[in-house]
Amino acid sequence: MSFSLSTVFRPLTRAVTYTRWLHQLIASVAGTLAGFVHGGTFRSTGMEVWLWIAVLPVPVLLAAALIPAVRRVEGLQAQLLLTPGPHGPEERAGTGISTSPSLSWRDRGRTAGWLLLRLAVGVPVSALTVQLPVLSFAFLQAAAGHRTHFRGLPAIDAPHGWYALLVPLPLVVLLAVAASAGSLMAAAARLLLGPSAVERLAALEARTERILEHNRLAQELHDSIGHALTVTVLQAGAARAAGSPEFTDRALAAVEETGRQALTDLERALRLLREDVPHPAARPVLADAERLLESARAAGSTVRAELSGPLAALPGPVSREGYRMVQEALTNVLRHAGPVPVSVRIAADADALELEVRNPMPASPAPVAVGRGLRGLRERAVLLGGKAVAGPDEDGEWRVHARLPLARLR
Template structure:
């Protein structure tokens, strides 16, 4: 409907025009309260608006020193100057901060905003009262009645042609309201916008969220990929064996692996729904035995060697180490099948060492897709983020090796 109206009338149909008008009228409250403290303000006619525009200034300057005032003004500006639904990132009102003042610069900008809002609000409020009154005076004069309203010149000689002037004050009021509202909406990001420190903090928080989401995506890849690989290997082995007993064991292993994958999926989804993920919910190296059992259930003969107090490892190292072992075993099952695997997890005083070895299929130098997949790259990335290093590739003895060394001292 509004699209068919002339552009000059379109603001009449927009709710934001009226919320901005309300925002400006509210600004006059401080002037009214302080103005009525003076006797003259109650009898000065149109001059009362001058009192309203000047008397509250010292009070507002003192109020700007209160850190919470910036939050109050920011909330009002967001609700009334730029109302409407916001996207998840808050971009619709990203230019207006709702944080309290943290520096004298913030307080100075808040003082400037309060002063601008007061003066613009008093001007708009005065016109909101006087211009409709003037339209009524013109209408009375057009009807042949003399009019004398406080603050307006008296019309001593009424005439019908005054009727032509009736719409003029209302048009002027409409133009002033739209213009003043647009002015306040443009000034709000300048005077109430986030400081450089706030923008930096917001950017860092957003970066942390993106990194956390990327990490969860990697974990889902590792966990679900491991479960699917084990299930595929188990199903293929059961079909080839043709044994009811082996098939039952394979189905039990698939069921257990699927249950663990569902737990990991639920954990990841729960973390995504929370503002502050809880890393303690993630599996650690103390639970590595379930990975080994999963590989054994898929048909691999797993030889494991554990050394050192794994339960005392720093949380980030233990959790990331678990995922590295999981991905290394998944890589073995995916590219080499149910072959013998050697796993060594050794926690020393300064270093955690992880090693997964398996014979190369068919004597090939590199398993198909081995070093090109996301999994091995993820192992190297995890190690680098912890200040360690990871080596993946074929050894001289015809085995594929994944070796990881992670420092403990700096994280302990």
């Protein structure tokens, strides 16, 4: 029994019950104003006044529904008054009620239906909000022995004390009607003011873009931080094995430079994840490739590089992704083959950018496993309309080769 009572009285303790009630009362404001303009409306008797209030604003509401911004205003009002809890951006997005202007005639039609439904529900609730408390007062007067006759209500010509039992009944009915109508309007708002098919598609595309951006950042962090850690581990091991103060100084300098660049990349990635930073730090491009080569040399590899073509004039996406591809290839060399001689070729012409990294394979090579690095390298190439391959060649060397088309990007 206690559970049933708590279920019955719970709506009375929730603030949203009363904000929904207010939302319904606001709906009768347009009819009230139309009644003043019409003239003679409030000289009618009984329920005729409320019928005028329900009918007069219909043409105005239908015309207002044609204005795109009206849907936005109604959506904001519905979110604030019909939905419970906090109303921050994330909470509002989860209400199922859109705050976008009308984008199509279908949106305008749904807005018109919503406005008419608000009027059809709001006017009766407003009428009951006015009349039922008066009826309770009439019962109270009758219980005190006074004859009562209020406008719009039947007269009580035979007052008696038993009318005291009826005093709370109109108020209970009013609260029940207001709470039920509020729940109805909240459900109707999600149906009539919910996101349209165009809005849902746009939201899906935005979510997909965020996921792709996060995946790209994860790949970049893998490439940058993985390269830095690989170089650092090799430098530390070489410095300890060499036992030379001069070599140790050079190794520490290389570790410092590599770590500084990794921190820059990490800071840039974190800034991209923050919505309040519109212009993150610039990403490295192929014009900065010498930095990668020096890092590999500092790790003990002999690097023979061939750079040709207008690398500084490459399109931004190709230059940035090309840098990461060379970085990943050099990282794999250092991680799997150690400080071996490496041949790097970066060549750009009017049609394409070619990247090639070669190194001798270890005497006892481990089984080749396609990890995140090589898979990411191939994905970068495909996204730019190109192709990347990695594997042993006929000369017994490990070869990473990528070709990225340029003609369609210029």
